[in-house]
Structures are given as structure tokens and as C-alpha cells.
Amino acid sequence: MFGAPRKKSPRVPGAGIRPGYLYGAFAVLFGTNVLTLVAFLMAPDISALLNGQNDVVVSAYEDRIAQLRVEVDRLHSRQFAQTGDINLQLQELTQQQEVLLEQHQLVKQLAQKAAELGIETAAAPSVDEDDDVAPVAAVTPAATGSAGDLAEVGASMTRMMDDSRMALAALSVSATESTDTILDVLGGLGIKPRMPDGLSDAVGGPYQPPVEGADASGIVDDANDVYLALARFKAARSAIDLAPIHKPMxxxxxxxxxxxxxxxxxTGGRAFHAGLDFPAPKGTTVLSAGYGKVTFVGEKSGYGNLVEITHLTGLVTRYGHLSAFLVKEGQIVNTGTPIAKVGSTGRxxxxxxxxxxxSKDVAVDPGKYLAAGKRLARFLGA
Incomplete structure (x- = not known):
């Protein structure tokens, strides 16, 4: 009937997805890492990624990778690295290091994309001063000249790879949960947005070379899951603007x-009232309750001066008793577009x-639509 919406809803800090329950699981999983080659606490890092603090987390993560690289180089220089078995292990560690770098790039890219969509927590978990939290710093293992050093470096790399996958899982779960919330609320109004069902419909991003090595397919699958989850969240969030669920005043x-x-x-007798009345001073601005096309501007019996908007969902909204018009028939309006001024014309x-x-030319209760808008406002910053 008419084009897609052109106006993006504004974002505000704190709006969007809040996967707070994940922090406890992360703390349990990574709580044993304090004595590893690189001592770190991953749960706050994942929290910071979801809070848009990408620069801080990326810098710390890259420091850890650099520390691992120094340790691998140190082991290469040892005499015991000349033996066949140890040399083979060093080659495997070097390959793992490259996989770790690739994983880091995937997490960085997807965390930034999620932040742009507003997928973030309201605040990072607080840490009491008495909490036993290890600082992000290198803990150099004893240079014993044995294969124990290699095992410790390898274990640290494996843990960091697992942490990357957990970060991706957190983003995917958070996006999916919020998407489900939006679809449930809109579904209760009979609105079913078209949703992407595969990566052919998913969001794009800068080219990254394929990840090789151990667990490569796993991290790629996790990244693809995040891409699809973000695409679905974006589609669901856009559908919020298509529905007339926003405050007209x-x-x-x-x-x-x-x-x-x-x-x-x-008359003083019983009569049916087909809408909601919002008292306001004459001249107060009236806003469009959703994206749509203006299909009537003029006078109608009982309504006085009236604006009528037809929405992509098939619903129609009417705004009556106006003192002035700010739009014309055929005009496309976005959610929140000023369309008229309050008045007292008509009955x-x-x-x-x-x-x-x-809906289908039958008046329905606007209250349930505005209630749905209130429930979904956190996804738009409204």
C-alpha cells in the first residue's frame, strides 16, 4: 500500500535487553581461573561488552592475547623446545593462538553490532570491595623447563576460547529473549511481523577470513546464531513502530x-463510546500513534475535525474534535509525527x-494497544 518506515526510533542508554541472570552462571564457570597463566574474571567483561564498553573490554582481551604470545615465544626459545613432542605441542599452541585471535574479532564485531541495536544491560553487576576478584594481569608460570609450562599455556588458551563462545551465547540468548517478548506482545494484538528465518535474511558485517583450527566450526556456528538473533531482534523492534500503540498525546x-x-x-442516557478521550488545552499537539498513511483529513459527523491514519497492520486510528490539521491526505507519517491540534469541534x-x-471498520478498545506500547517502550527508549 505504501513504503516502509524511514524514521528510526531513538535509543537511550539502558533500553533494550537485560540478561542479568547470566552473570551468576558466568561467575561459577570462570571462578576457577584465578590461578591460570592469565588471571581474569570473564563475567564482568561480558557484562561490559553488553553495556557497550567495548573499548575497555577489547583492550583488556588483547592484552591477554599479547601475554599469551610472549609466553609462547619464551617457550620457543627454551632448549626443551627442540625435542620432537614438545616442538609439536608448540606448533599446536601457535595454531590455537591464531584461532583465539579470530574468535576475539568475531566477539568484538558482534558485540559492537549488538550495542548499535541497543542490546545491553542497564548496568554492569556491582562488585563489592571485599569480593575476591583477581586483577587482569599476567601470572607467569614457573619456568621449570618441563612440558608443564606448555600445558598451562594451552589450558589458558582453551579457557579464553570457551569464554569467547560464552560471550556469543550471552548475546544470542539476550537478543532471542527480547525478540520473543516483542512478538508475544504484538501477537496479543493480532499483529504478526515478518521475521527472517535464516542467514539469507540476516544482518551483514565486514568480511572476516574463515576461522581454522580446533573448535573453528563451533565458533562460526555460534557467530551465525548471533547474526540471526540480531536480525530477528531488529525486525521485531522495527515492527513496534508499525503498530498504533504509542501515546497520541x-x-x-x-x-x-x-x-x-x-x-x-x-442526553444523559446510556451510549457507546468508541474510543478514549484525552482532555488537554486547545492547541495542544496531537501525535500519530504509529507509522502509516493519512487517509482522511476533514470534518465528519460527531467527530468534528478528524484525521484518520491507516497503518501497515491493517488497523485504522482516528483523531477527533481537532482545532487544526498539520497533515494532508496521502501523507506518510511516522510514529510521533505531529498531525493536528486539540480542539472542541463536533459533538x-x-x-x-x-x-x-x-479493526475491519469496527471500533476496538484503544487501551489494550496503549498498554502494549507501554510494555514495549523499553526496547525503543520511549
């Missing part, structure tokens, strides 16, 4: 008359907005 929320049967203000006892939602 901005911060003015007082309702003077609800949907349903009521006492008629003119009205004073200045207010009559807000109506219609």
Missing part, C-alpha cells in the same frame, strides 16, 4: 472517558482528543 496521559458504554454527556463539551482504533 505524548506525556499527557489523563483520560476523561474510557472505551465502552457510558452516560452520554448530551464535544470541551477541548480534548478523541482517540479511536478500528
Amino acid at each position: 505524548g506525556s499527557l496521559n489523563r483520560i476523561s472517558s474510557t472505551f465502552g458504554n457510558r452516560k452520554d454527556p448530551f 464535544s463539551t470541551g477541548p480534548h482528543l478523541h482517540f479511536e482504533v478500528r
Whole structure:
């Protein structure tokens, strides 16, 4: 019927996904890492990634990789590295190191993309001063001249690879949970957005060379899961703007008359009221409740001056008793676009907005749509 929305909803810090329950699991999983070659606490790092603190986490992670590289080089220079078995282990460590670097790039790229979409926690978990948290620093193993050094370096690399996969899993789970919330709320209104069902529909990104070596397929599968989860979240979040679920009076929320049967203000008898009435001073700006096309601007019996908007969902919203029009028929409007001014034209006892939602030309309760908008506002920063 008409084009796709062109306006992106604003983001605010703290809006979006809050996978707080994951932190406990991370702390248990990584709590035994304090005495490894590189002592670190991964759970706060994952939290920082989800909080958009990418520069801090990336820098610390790269420091760890550099420390591992120094240790591998040190082991290469030892006399025991000349033996066949040890030399083979060193070659394997070098390969693992390259895989670790590739994993780091994937986590970095996807964390940045998630942050751009607003997938972040409200705040990082607090750490009490008394908590036993090891600092991010190198813990040099004893240079015993044995294969024990190699085993310790290899174990540290393996742990860091596992941490990368856990970070990707956190992003995927968080995006999926928020997507499900959005779809459940919209589904309750009979709105079913088109969702990507495979990587052909997923988000893009800069080219990364294929990851080789141990666990390569695992990390690639995890990254693909995150890409698809982000694509689905983006599609679901965009669908929020397509539905007429946003406040037509901005911060003015007082309702003077609800949907349903009521006492008629003119006759005193029982009568059906097809919408919600928002009292406001004459001239107050009226906003579009969702993206759509203006299909009527003019006077209609009972409504006085009226604006009617048809939305992509098939729903129609009406804004009645207006004092002035700010849009024209055929105009495409976004969520929150100023469309008119409050008045008291038509069958009205004073200045207010009559807000109506219609499905298949039958009036439905606007209250449930505005309630859905309130539930989903955290995903838009509204």
C-alpha cells in the first residue's frame, strides 16, 4: 500500500535487553581461573561488552592475547623446545593462538553490532570491595623447563576460547529473549511481523577470513546464531513502530472517558463510546500513534475535525474534535509525527482528543494497544 518506515526510533542508554541472570552462571564457570597463566574474571567483561564498553573490554582481551604470545615465544626459545613432542605441542599452541585471535574479532564485531541495536544491560553487576576478584594481569608460570609450562599455556588458551563462545551465547540468548517478548506482545494484538528465518535474511558485517583450527566450526556456528538473533531482534523492534500503540498525546496521559458504554454527556442516557478521550488545552499537539498513511483529513459527523491514519497492520486510528490539521491526505507519517491540534469541534463539551482504533471498520478498545506500547517502550527508549 505504501513504503516502509524511514524514521528510526531513538535509543537511550539502558533500553533494550537485560540478561542479568547470566552473570551468576558466568561467575561459577570462570571462578576457577584465578590461578591460570592469565588471571581474569570473564563475567564482568561480558557484562561490559553488553553495556557497550567495548573499548575497555577489547583492550583488556588483547592484552591477554599479547601475554599469551610472549609466553609462547619464551617457550620457543627454551632448549626443551627442540625435542620432537614438545616442538609439536608448540606448533599446536601457535595454531590455537591464531584461532583465539579470530574468535576475539568475531566477539568484538558482534558485540559492537549488538550495542548499535541497543542490546545491553542497564548496568554492569556491582562488585563489592571485599569480593575476591583477581586483577587482569599476567601470572607467569614457573619456568621449570618441563612440558608443564606448555600445558598451562594451552589450558589458558582453551579457557579464553570457551569464554569467547560464552560471550556469543550471552548475546544470542539476550537478543532471542527480547525478540520473543516483542512478538508475544504484538501477537496479543493480532499483529504478526515478518521475521527472517535464516542467514539469507540476516544482518551483514565486514568480511572476516574463515576461522581454522580446533573448535573453528563451533565458533562460526555460534557467530551465525548471533547474526540471526540480531536480525530477528531488529525486525521485531522495527515492527513496534508499525503498530498504533504509542501515546497520541505524548506525556499527557489523563483520560476523561474510557472505551465502552457510558452516560452520554448530551442526553444523559446510556451510549457507546468508541474510543478514549484525552482532555488537554486547545492547541495542544496531537501525535500519530504509529507509522502509516493519512487517509482522511476533514470534518465528519460527531467527530468534528478528524484525521484518520491507516497503518501497515491493517488497523485504522482516528483523531477527533481537532482545532487544526498539520497533515494532508496521502501523507506518510511516522510514529510521533505531529498531525493536528486539540480542539472542541463536533459533538464535544470541551477541548480534548478523541482517540479511536478500528479493526475491519469496527471500533476496538484503544487501551489494550496503549498498554502494549507501554510494555514495549523499553526496547525503543520511549
